[in-house]
């Protein structure tokens with residue numbers, strides 16, 4: 001790789017010049033012969049699902065579902081794994097199983113996929129947003145503690161971008177205030193916190209198997225817990241609890257309305273093969289991310305987000321910080337749009353654009369539902385019903401808002417199947433924009 005030389009005859013692609021690369025990046029396709037054979041095995045059997053929503057031996061699902069649950073529990077070193085049809089369903093079931101009551105408060109993160117903040121509302125509880133850590137981007141323990149009231153019952157914490165949350169401090173706060181912890185590990189499967197698997201750091205952990213995630217079956221989710229009692233409730237909520245409790249001999253009816261959150265045999269069989277690939281896929285992400293950090297280190301306006309001490313990072317996205325002062329005042333969005341213009345889209349993900357992002361998602365409380373406090377019906381339930389004075393005002397979480405608007409960048413250029421030559425093109429694009437940044441000033 002040769003350093004890009006400033007060349008006014010070859011201006012930036014965003015200004016009409018030639019791109020660093022036009023050939024699409026390779027597809028992130030991890031589905032292969034193994035998954036095909038697994039799917040065929042299920043199709044040949046004719047049994048695409050084997051759940052019954054009554055108290056019966058098939059209440060727990062078919063052979064692939066049960067085998068996956070055993071293998072998942074073994075891999076993650078946890079007592080129970082419960083499969084569901086998405087991580088969203090998993091989050092909803094987790095809130096229910098913990099016995100959250102209408103009007104209870106649950107502390108959530110504003111900087112995540114929306115379902116992890118919306119989950120309390122499914123049980124008519126109130127989401128309360130705490131701010132995130134400036135460097136690690138998970139919920140900030142000090143902000144969590146400042147948001148605890150006598151109504152607080154739980155924390156939904158997210159291992160955002162693939163980095164485990166601050167277990168030691170958050171778990172101590174939870175213990176002190178008798179709060180349950182739901183760990184949203186959708187972005188960090190197989191990642192370690194002091195040798196312990198992320199997802200097993202709180203009371204219930206959840207994983208996603210949607211097609212964006214480290215391993216996938218198209219759609220799907222998994223819950224984990226060491227508690228027999230919670231595992232049973234999760235299985236009931238997954239599969240028509242109200243029709244099952246009597247036969248099963250369950251007398252505590254708290255949140256025992258059931259759903260159909262069941263995973264099919266097909267997804268379970270595919271996930272069993274994907275799980276075998278997780279270690280390798282994770283290592284590839286980590287090595288690719290390290291390579292990119294090393295080769296982008298001389299670009300003064302960007303810096304790699306640090307990894308929490310004692311943790312590995314799963315790099316669902318590779319986060320970095322942008323400092324406009326180091327780039328002659330050029331705004332992050334201008335700089336990153338110029339980098340994106342140098343690069344191609346990724347095969348099979350053409351509609352998603354170049355996989356470099358500025359600011360991740362909007363702080364969740366900016367969504368109309370929170371701004372207008374209107375969830376169920378038209379009269380403001382549950383906030384109005386419980387006289388909730390919780391604030392969703394803009395400015396509520398300044399660290400999150402600053403990262404969203406100005407300082408956080410992220411990309412997926414460390415995905416498995418990106419070759420060294422592919423990564424070098426990414427490195428060259430960043431350098432080209434950095435070296436030609438004078439053309440971006442005041443744009």
Ligand SMILES: *Cc1c(COP(=O)(O)O)cnc(C)c1O
Pocket residue numbers: 085086087088089112113115116158184186187207208209210220221
């Ligand atoms: C993907 C994701 C989810 C939701 O996953 P689904 O399986 O699509 O429902 C939840 N939380 C986080 C942090 C995610 O990244």
